[in-house]
Amino acid sequence: MKPFSFKSLPALLMLAVLLSGCSGEAEKVAEKPAPVHFESGDECHVCGMSVTRFPGPKGEVITEKEQTVHKFCSTRDMFAWALQPENIRRKHTLYVHDMSQTEWASPDDAALIDARDAFFVVGSEREGAMGQTLASFSEESAAHDFMVEHGGEVLRYEAITLEHLNTEMPAGDMHGDMSS
Numbered sequence: 001m002k003p004f005s006f007k008s009l010p011a012l013l014m015l016a017v018l019l020s021g022c023s024g025e026a027e028k029v030a031e032k033p034a035p036v037h038f039e040s041g042d043e044c045h046v047c048g049m050s051v052t053r054f055p056g057p058k059g060e061v062i063t064e065k066e067q068t069v070h071k072f073c074s075t076r077d078m079f080a081w082a083l084q085p086e087n088i089r090r091k092h093t094l095y096v097h098d099m100s101q102t103e104w105a106s107p108d109d110a111a112l113i114d115a116r117d118a119f120f121v122v123g124s125e126r127e128g129a130m131g132q133t134l135a136s137f138s139e140e141s142a143a144h145d146f147m148v149e150h151g152g153e154v155l156r157y158e159a160i161t162l163e164h165l166n167t168e169m170p171a172g173d174m175h176g177d178m179s180s
Contacts, residue, residue, distance in 0.1 A: 033062045035095040035112040036069045044073035046081050049129055055105045056128025057097035057136045059115065064091050073129035075120070075136055076165055083162050094157075099135050100142035116157045119143035122164045124152035134160070 038058055042051040051058055051073045059078025061070045072078040075096050081087060082094060094115035101111035104126060113136070121135040121143050135150070137143040143154045155164070 032093050032114075033067060035109065036060060036062070036071075037109040038071060042071045044077055044129070045070035046072060046077040047130065049073045051129075052106075054129035056126065056133045057099055057107055060095045060112075062093040062095075064093070075115075075134040076128065076130055076132065078115070079134065079160055080162070080165055083160070083165070096136035098138040098142075099146065100137050100139060113138045118157060120155050120157065120160060121147045121150070121152040122155055122160065124150040126150050134164075 038051050038060075040050075040052050043049065044051055045061075051071050054073055057075045059072040059075045061072075061078060061082060062068070063070070070081065072081065078094065078096070082092070095112040096115045096118055097107040097109075098111045098113045098118070099107070102108040115136065118136045118138060119140045119142075121137070123132065124135055124147065126135060127133065135143070135146055135152075137146065140154065146152075147154050
């Protein structure tokens, strides 16, 4: 083993400073902003409609860089915005209502969950602000139960495409099978 040399002390101190600086930055980046409650005067970022005036799950996006909050009158409008080419690759924070924890007619903001962790029922008979919307759930079993009752197909966040938003699936389709 080599004896300690004071010549190596500046290099060790520099390394310690760099490592401590990196760990502080990593902690800042890892922090996810909290959801913002919907207020009666909020307008949908996509269509301009009143967010709280309509039933069904709502969505919100907090932009990563600017920390700007965009609110949406439906999960469908949130996906329409999030799936645009200029937004799809960004790491925004997205929230939706967990419909197993709140009422369809007037979702409670205490039930907001991370959209990327949610299960969505696409093509159900339940409507939101813009007609058919995507019902969001924190648990797959709750999404499945909703699908059995209201039709549609259960999908994860990453499986949803613009085609799901642009194509009306027949209400009552219990398995999401379009071939019948």
